[in-house]
Amino acid sequence: MSEAAGKVALVTGANKGIGYATAESLARAGATVLLGARNAQAGMTAAAKLASAGLDVHFLPIDVTDRKSIEAAADRIAEDWGRLDILINNAAVSPEHGVPPSAADPDLLRLTYETNVFGLVATTQAMLPLLRAAAAGRIVNMSTGLASLKLTSGRDAPFAFSRLLAYNSSKTAVNAVTVQFANELLDTPIKVNAANPGLCATDLSNGKGRPPSEGAAVAVGLALLGEDGPTGGLYGDSGQVPW
Numbered sequence: 001m002s003e004a005a006g007k008v009a010l011v012t013g014a015n016k017g018i019g020y021a022t023a024e025s026l027a028r029a030g031a032t033v034l035l036g037a038r039n040a041q042a043g044m045t046a047a048a049k050l051a052s053a054g055l056d057v058h059f060l061p062i063d064v065t066d067r068k069s070i071e072a073a074a075d076r077i078a079e080d081w082g083r084l085d086i087l088i089n090n091a092a093v094s095p096e097h098g099v100p101p102s103a104a105d106p107d108l109l110r111l112t113y114e115t116n117v118f119g120l121v122a123t124t125q126a127m128l129p130l131l132r133a134a135a136a137g138r139i140v141n142m143s144t145g146l147a148s149l150k151l152t153s154g155r156d157a158p159f160a161f162s163r164l165l166a167y168n169s170s171k172t173a174v175n176a177v178t179v180q181f182a183n184e185l186l187d188t189p190i191k192v193n194a195a196n197p198g199l200c201a202t203d204l205s206n207g208k209g210r211p212p213s214e215g216a217a218v219a220v221g222l223a224l225l226g227e228d229g230p231t232g233g234l235y236g237d238s239g240q241v242p243w
């Protein structure tokens with residue numbers, strides 16, 4: 001039996017891109033997947049596509065910037081499934097386009113943090129009672145190599161070329177948030193890690209990169225970590241990524 005069989009997983013922002021690929025991969029591994037989306041039409045269409053392939057996938061409305069929507073999603077999971085084994089905090093935005101940090105609009109920074117950081121925290125807090133009700137909850141926060149201070153600092157750093165003030169710093173905050181939750185949950189079976197999917201061809205990357213299924217594999221690996229797996233780290237294809 002696969003490690004995913006019988007598990008209930010929520011993926012936020014799963015109507016497309018890496019979130020959709022993660023939902024598909026977890027469902028193919030045997031999980032019951034709650035495909036989270038803020039747009040009902042897009043969410044229903046995506047869930048129906050996976051369900052028509054015989055997978056146990058259900059659309060769950062969730063806008064991570066809307067407290068009521070998050071609470072309604074948690075209530076529905078409590079009523080219908082009674083627990084949550086896996087939470088993939090995947091939903092994110094990256095609205096900057098070719099603007100250097102010196103010219104970045106603070107409102108754009110606020111908007112980015114609203115989804116990528118505050119939405120992720122609010123979703124995690126709302127889902128924690130359900131994750132505690134599972135035997136061994138797993139939380140995976142979608143991050144990026146662009147969040148790494150080591151990989152972006154200085155002229156010679158591999159990602160120094162990327163000057164997305166709002167997006168990159170919001171994901172650095174996601175890394176810090178990951179550590180904070182992991183530390184609080186150290187004495188529980190719950191593991192909290194951040195995933196670096198690498199550059200994947202989605203709307204967020206303007207279609208550049210590898211297939212989203214390859215990035216999703218990183219998140220799925222962290223979602224299915226065994227008891228002896230790590231917590232509080234950032235991981236990519238080749239193992240741990242420096243902060």
Ligand SMILES: NC(=O)c1ccc[n+]([C@@H]2O[C@H](COP(=O)([O-])OP(=O)(O)OC[C@H]3O[C@@H](n4cnc5c(N)ncnc54)[C@H](OP(=O)(O)O)[C@@H]3O)[C@@H](O)[C@H]2O)c1
Pocket residue numbers: 012013014015016017018019037038039042062063064065089090091092093115119142143144145196197198199200201202203204205209
């Ligand atoms: N693509 C890459 O190369 C790459 C690299 C590193 C990390 N990542 C990370 O991987 C994750 C997925 O990115 P992606 O490339 O698949 O992006 P994407 O194709 O743009 O998908 C983003 C998803 O997030 C959803 N979303 C945005 N705001 C939301 C909100 N307030 N509530 C609920 N859902 C919301 C979007 O919904 P709508 O369709 O309604 O907009 C969409 O489903 C993100 O965390 C991203 O930072 C991506």
